Amino acid sequence: MNELTSLTLADARDGLRQKRFSADELTAAHLAAMEQARALNAFVLETPERAREMAKACDARLARGEAGPLEGIPLAVKDMFCTAGIRSTACSRILRDFVPTYESTVTANLWRDGAVLIGKTNCDEFAMGSSNETSCFGSVISPWRPRGANTPLTPGGSSGGSAAAVAARLCLGATGTDTGGSIRQPAALTGTVGMKPTYGRCSRWGIVAFASSLDQAGPFARTVRDAAILLRSMAGPDPKDATCADLPVPDYEQAVGRSVKGLRIGVPKEYRLDGMPAEIETLWQQGGEWLRNAGAELVEVSLPHTRYALPAYYIVCPAEASSNLARYDGVRYGLRVEGGDINAMYEATRAAGFGREVRRRVMIGTYVLSAGYYDAYYLRAQKVRTLIKQDFEQVFARGIDAILTPATPSAAFALGEKSGSDPIEMYLNDVFTVTVNMAGLPGLAVPAGLDARGLPLGLQLIGRPFDEATLFSLGHVIEQAAGHFAPERWW
């Protein structure tokens, strides 16, 4: 770790403009850090040549005074985003050699604004998982370890590589995707800031599709300000995605440091779970206290259908996944395993190309959409989803500006601890985050403290549709009070 990798994104941006160091130096420092951190398995592809090329172009633009908002900033990109000419795999064997000829809109926006790609990050296969253990490239090892132990922990998932890379200071920020918590849960488990924007805020074009009505891209960073800077570049209208909102993107950085005085913060009683560790409860209360001290008002609210969000999610999400993943047929791209006839080829290709969790979800999705079961499962789940969204609408209609909850039901767990034969154990990790995807709302995970073993814990702020700005204001208050948390380097 050196001085340049310890900077925040905002400080690095300012330093580049003041010519205190060059984009080339900043990139070189991060490439070195990435290389020295291979034990974490956070990257599935390092792109040092591309990074140096991009940094050189940044220095030329900086010299001409044409710097973009992210000029010269080294970033990592989750391997769910297609990057032109750079292998993009979704961490699945079925896409192991896939080299897209096009660029996702979100990453194209980042390069437009001057960012530098240092590599593609590891994630759960097709983003299906909460621990990064379903990746065909193997698990990411969290840079965090319990105090006085060397148990390998999960960084969370599915965007585990992005979270680990940001926490370990291998890059100044990273992209993630969040379908049920895949940005906010790993952010919470690694002491980083993660934002899932409102559905439609970021274009989904060029992102490997998992569950299209739930997927959203968002940033990871080490500070709320840095996440705000990144989201402004990532977001925006896109004619290539019909579900991408035609709304102007505010300058989110302006919201950081804005007063939260008089804001009304809902505290949903249904998020108080039986058997939740006392530390989570204490942290939640502490977070409320910090917001109150900053002038916000805390109000107990009720979201009565909360407990049905996870079961409804495990119908809607696999159903959409089974439909989206039908495209992996061994014909147009990806792996192909020959069989006797075309059906045997499809079946052999998909059996060899998809890992266990993906096969399981595709099968569940196929079942709930199949003739005779559609009404009982899928239609009912979509009705429950309406009720979940109405819960939030009613709370916001009462003048609540944002909702405060824990981000996860526990701190990071050990690799292998929850990947046994009962899939539900892993699914329960997303109990606080999945509701937000079901309702399409923005959610921000902010580090708020450490547990007794010295592991990070996060709080979640849920906002009104397209009001990410208020979340950045509130998140900054929590960050100011809680401080920053960095893992001790062992790698």
Added chain:
Amino acid sequence: MPVDAATVRRIAHLARIAVAEDEVAHLQGELNAILAFVEQLSEVDVQGVEPMTSVMPMKMKMRPDVVTEGDMADRILSNAPASDGGFFLVPKVVE
């Protein structure tokens, strides 16, 4: 509604995923665990509730009906496992 072994085989075929005979029992257990978990939804009163079709209300975008992209057969075929003369190759489907 738990699934039996025959249903597991039928779903696997519908999903076009080859399943070996010795995987069926295991898969059946996993699928039934998930189905038992989602069973809680049956206790929710959904009488008169509209199923969600769009999570954010938005108007369908319209665009001029013109060709915007094209002439990129090489790019489209560049990741194909098998192609010939500008076509994807598949095992014989018509006798």
